[in-house]
Amino acid sequence: MTVRQTHRWYGVAAAAFFAAAAGVLASRPAILLVGVVGVGYAAYARLTTAPEVSVTLERTVSDPEPAPGAAVEVRVSITNTGEPLFDLRVVDGVPPALDVIEGSPRLGTALRPGKTAAFSYTVEAKRGRHEFGPATLLARDASGAEERELEQGVETTLTCLPSLPPAGPTIPLRPQTAQYTGPVPTTSGGAGVEFYATRKYRPGDAMTRVDWNRLARTGELSTVEFREERMATVVLVIDARQSAYASDAEGTPALEHAVDAARTMTTSLLDDGHQVGIAAFGAEPCWLAPTTGEDQRAAIRRLLAVHPGLKPTPPAAQIVVSRRVRELRRQLPANAQVIVLTPLLDDYIATIAGRLDAYGHAATVLSPDVTGSSSPGQRLVGTERGLRIERLRGNQIPVIDWTPADPLEQALGMARERQP
Amino acid sequence: MSHVKDILASFGAVLVGLGLLFVLQPGLAAALPIPRLTLVVIGLLAAVEGIRSVQRRRGSEIAGAELPDPEFGIETDPPGDDFDTRIARLSTRRGWIGGDFDRVENRLRTAAVSVVAARYGLSKREARERIEAGSWTEDPVAAAFLGGPTVPQPPLEVRLRIRLGTTPKFQRYVDRTADAIAATWEAR
Numbered sequence: 001m002t003v004r005q006t007h008r009w010y011g012v013a014a015a016a017f018f019a020a021a022a023g024v025l026a027s028r029p030a031i032l033l034v035g036v037v038g039v040g041y042a043a044y045a046r047l048t049t050a051p052e053v054s055v056t057l058e059r060t061v062s063d064p065e066p067a068p069g070a071a072v073e074v075r076v077s078i079t080n081t082g083e084p085l086f087d088l089r090v091v092d093g094v095p096p097a098l099d100v101i102e103g104s105p106r107l108g109t110a111l112r113p114g115k116t117a118a119f120s121y122t123v124e125a126k127r128g129r130h131e132f133g134p135a136t137l138l139a140r141d142a143s144g145a146e147e148r149e150l151e152q153g154v155e156t157t158l159t160c161l162p163s164l165p166p167a168g169p170t171i172p173l174r175p176q177t178a179q180y181t182g183p184v185p186t187t188s189g190g191a192g193v194e195f196y197a198t199r200k201y202r203p204g205d206a207m208t209r210v211d212w213n214r215l216a217r218t219g220e221l222s223t224v225e226f227r228e229e230r231m232a233t234v235v236l237v238i239d240a241r242q243s244a245y246a247s248d249a250e251g252t253p254a255l256e257h258a259v260d261a262a263r264t265m266t267t268s269l270l271d272d273g274h275q276v277g278i279a280a281f282g283a284e285p286c287w288l289a290p291t292t293g294e295d296q297r298a299a300i301r302r303l304l305a306v307h308p309g310l311k312p313t314p315p316a317a318q319i320v321v322s323r324r325v326r327e328l329r330r331q332l333p334a335n336a337q338v339i340v341l342t343p344l345l346d347d348y349i350a351t352i353a354g355r356l357d358a359y360g361h362a363a364t365v366l367s368p369d370v371t372g373s374s375s376p377g378q379r380l381v382g383t384e385r386g387l388r389i390e391r392l393r394g395n396q397i398p399v400i401d402w403t404p405a406d407p408l409e410q411a412l413g414m415a416r417e418r419q420p
Numbered sequence: 421m422s423h424v425k426d427i428l429a430s431f432g433a434v435l436v437g438l439g440l441l442f443v444l445q446p447g448l449a450a451a452l453p454i455p456r457l458t459l460v461v462i463g464l465l466a467a468v469e470g471i472r473s474v475q476r477r478r479g480s481e482i483a484g485a486e487l488p489d490p491e492f493g494i495e496t497d498p499p500g501d502d503f504d505t506r507i508a509r510l511s512t513r514r515g516w517i518g519g520d521f522d523r524v525e526n527r528l529r530t531a532a533v534s535v536v537a538a539r540y541g542l543s544k545r546e547a548r549e550r551i552e553a554g555s556w557t558e559d560p561v562a563a564a565f566l567g568g569p570t571v572p573q574p575p576l577e578v579r580l581r582i583r584l585g586t587t588p589k590f591q592r593y594v595d596r597t598a599d600a601i602a603a604t605w606e607a608r
Contacts, residue, residue, distance in 0.1 A: 006484055010477035017470030024463030029443075035466070036439060042473075047429050094490035105490055126493075138485045149485045246499040253496050313494050345499050370499060376598035377500030377507070380531060383605040385499075387534045 001150040003050060009145050013042035045145035053139045053148055054082030055111075059092070059132060059156045066125035068162045071101060076135065077118035080111040087140040090119075093133025093151075095158065097312040098123040125160045127259065129306040132156040161305040164297060168268030169409040172398065172416040173232050174337050174362035198222045233275040233290045233333055236262045237356075238310060239342035239349050240282030241321060245314035246345055248370035248404060254343035256312070257368035257404040259304050261341055264408055265366075266300045276300065277336070279328050281321050281349075282309030287331050325352055329359060337362040343370050344399075345381065350388045357397050365392055366400040366411075503527075507595075511588035524594060529566055532556065532601050539608040562600035565593045 016038025023032025055078050062073040076092050092105040103121030111117055134153035140146070198211055201221035211222045238244075238258050245253045262278065269276045270292060277290030278300055286309030288299060304310065332338070340353045344367045357363035367389070371382035389399045398418070402411035442449040503524075510520055529551065536556045537547035550556045554563035554571030561574050561582070573579065582592045 002485075004483050004485065006482060007477070007480045008482050010473055010480070014470050014473035014477060017466045017473055021463045021465075021467035021470060024459055024466060027459075033443070036436070040436065043429070043432060047425060089487065091487045091490065093488075096490075096494045099493045100491040106487075136485075136487055138487065147485060243499075245496045246501075247496045248498070251495060314496060343499070372498050372500070373602075375500060375504045376595040377503030377505075378498060379500070379602040380503060380528070380598040381500035383535060383602045384531055386605055387531070387538070390538060 001148065003146065003148050005146055006140075006144055009042050009045040009143065012038055012045075016042055041143075045143040048141045048143055048145065050141050050146040050148040051083050051085055051139055053085065053088075053137055053150060055080050055085075055088075055137065055152065057135055057152045057154045059135075059154050061156060061158055064157065065159050065161070068125055068127055068160055070125045070160075071122050072125050072158060073120055073122050074105070074132075074156075075118060075120040076105075076107075077116050078107070078111070078135075079116040080113050082113065084113060085111045085139050086142045087144065088117075089138040091136045092121075093135050093153075094121075094123065095130035095132055097126055097128060098130055098158070123158075125158065126312055127160055127162050127256070127305050128312045130158040130160070132158075159306060161301060162263065164263050164267045164301050166267070167271065168264045168266075169412045170272070170416065171234075171265050171268050171339075172364070172400070172412060172419050173234065173274075174364060174398070197225045199225060231273055231275065232269075233277070233336040234269055235277040235279055235290055235332060235336050235338050235361075236265060237328065237338050237340045238262060238278070238280040238282070238286075239340065240280045240286075240310050240315075241319050241349075242314050243345045243349075244343055246343060246370055248368075249372050249374075252370075252404070253312075253314075254345075254368050254370040255310070257370070257402075258341035258343070258366075259310060260404075261366055261368065261402065261408055262304055263301070265339065266297065266304075270297055278303055279331070279338075280307070280309045281319060281324050281352075282307075283311060283315035283319065284309040285324065285327065286310065287328070289331070290333065290336060321348065321352070325355070329356075332356075332361055334360070337364070339364045339366055341366045341368075343368055344385050344388050345371075347388065350392055353392065353397060354395055357395070364398045364400065365389075366402060368402050368404050370404070507591050511591040525566075528594065528597050528601065532566055532597070532604075535601050535605045535608075539604050557600040557604060559596055559600045561593055562597040565597045 016035050018035070019031055020035030020039060023029065023035055058077045058079075060075045062075075063070065066072050074092070074094075076090070078088075078090055080088075088107075088109055088111050090107040090109075094100060094105050100121050101124045104119070105121045107117060107119040109117045132155075134151035137150050137152055139148045198214070199222065201210060201223050205223040209223050209225075211224050214220060214222050238255070240255055240258075244255045244258065247253045248257070266276055273292065275290040275292050276296065278286065278288040280286035284307070286303070286307050288296075288303050338353075338356050338361045340349070340356070340363060342349045342353075342365065344350060344365065350365075353363045353365050367385075369382075369385070371385055372378040373382060389401055392399050398415060400411050400415040402408060506520065506524065510524065532551055533544055533547045536542065536550055537544055540547070540550070542550065547556075551566050552568040552571075554567035557563050560572075560578060564571050564574050574582075582589055585592065587595070
């Protein structure tokens with residue numbers, strides 16, 4: 001709580017004293033009277049103090065778990081449980097990520113003891129868990145010479161969990177695989193459907209895989225090998241450092257596009273039978289071990305919406321990523337491949353993708369392009385990003401360059417075409 | 421303290437009451453034997469208090485709470501905004517020498533080297549030499565900005581236009597260099 005002198009009567013006091021002095025010295029009662037009135041005001045302002053504020057605050061929301069984009073009405077009522085308040089101003093603690101789309105989160109009123117004043121406004125729901133901050137209250141005495149500022153909290157939370165899309169496009173995965181049978185082609189022969197090679201028969205090979213034609217032609221026993229197809233373990237690594245909050249021309253941060261893409265990819269990968277996990281380099285450590293199934297689908301949906309490491313507002317401090325990378329390396333299963341979702345706005349994240357790839361976690365980068373061309377700085381950053389993409393591709397790390405205005409399917413389709 | 425305040429307030433209220441009484445009954449005031457000198461002293465005291473009030477007002481700004489503006493969610497900047505801001509800030513400074521200037525030039529040079537190497541299939545060293553020679557771009561301003569001492573200054577007409585334009589000189593040079601780098605990259 002802060003009590004503050006506003007100093008707004010100092011000028012009046014000076015004028016009043018000068019008038020009084022002039023009235024007395026010139027023996028002019030009329031001028032003296034003017035001064036006396038002014039001194040009276042100034043004295044009143046000096047003697048009164050800002051009232052003690054004792055109020056109760058209540059806040060209700062029309063829907064505590066809205067869908068993204070839904071309009072949520074917030075109603076705040078304030079009841080005076082103390083002395084009369086001549087001038088009370090209230091500003092509600094709207095969560096920083098939300099925009100007020102209708103009404104005003106402010107109130108200015110006089111409030112008698114026992115009385116209640118209310119106001120309401122509407123916010124647009126966005127991904128995340130949004131906690132309302134304390135309301136700021138400002139009370140002044142009648143003269144406005146002193147004011148008391150305080151915060152009054154009441155817990156209200158709005159949780160917006162976007163659903164995962166019902167279906168998604170095929171994700172171009174690297175040919176690095178787990179031990180379980182699944183849809184990812186490998187570079188080794190074995191059981192599968194696509195012809196891969198023939199080799200010398202080894203005792204124990206299935207009779208169905210013996211190349212009988214060749215046996216008839218040459219008398220040699222050989223075995224046909226098919227391209228093995230296996231299930232992949234994929235960890236989506238989301239860049240949520242400060243730079244990933246840079247926004248596109250529409251004002252949407254790159255992170256939101258990355259989270260959208262992660263949702264679509266989760267659906268696709270889980271539908272195809274892959275194990276999917278999530279990691280993020282953000283304000284808080286974020287790790288969900290890869291696995292399959294409906295429980296994982298629900299867990300990922302929740303994590304992508306409300307994890308504090310993926311907050312819709314940028315982290316306040318710089319994040320030390322090197323430690324997070326070390327942690328991630330410890331957590332990643334040996335056979336896991338990673339898809340790094342990043343706007344690629346600095347060299348460091350490109351280096352990390354390269355390092356993970358070098359450690360044996362085949363890396364792919366999916367990069368929402370939020371760079372613009374309306375200023376030299378934007379054009380330079382766009383060029384630097386292009387250079388990073390070239391460098392990654394030169395190091396055999398596939399980069400899916402996605403312009404968020406276009407559908408993700410399009411970018412993924414182009415990446416599939418580029419696959420060897 | 422508030423006790424003293426209350427006593428003084430009560431004393432003041434009594435005096436105001438007396439004053440009002442004298443206004444209503446001027447005869448009573450005339451009966452009070454107040455010498456002229458006392459009145460002069462009271463008048464001067466009021467004038468001194470007036471001067472003190474003026475001094476107090478001069479030494480203090482009108483204060484007030486700064487209430488938050490929660491209507492709009494946090495907006496983040498587009499990428500490259502920090503670069504544009506830095507250039508604008510540097511341009512307002514007299515004589516652009518120092519670490520900031522070097523950082524801007526190094527960043528442009530690093531991007532230019534990579535872009536020229538990619539565009540013409542050169543090694544980094546060859547690209548650096550081409551930039552030093554000023555032959556990497558057709559823009560004389562960009563060529564002069566990153567080029568070595570042998571690169572000629574832009575034509576007089578161009579320099580005059582930059583000098584007379586509303587955009588500060590440094591900003592204009594940086595803008596044109598950034599544009600030349602972007603153009604070279606797009607033309608690869």
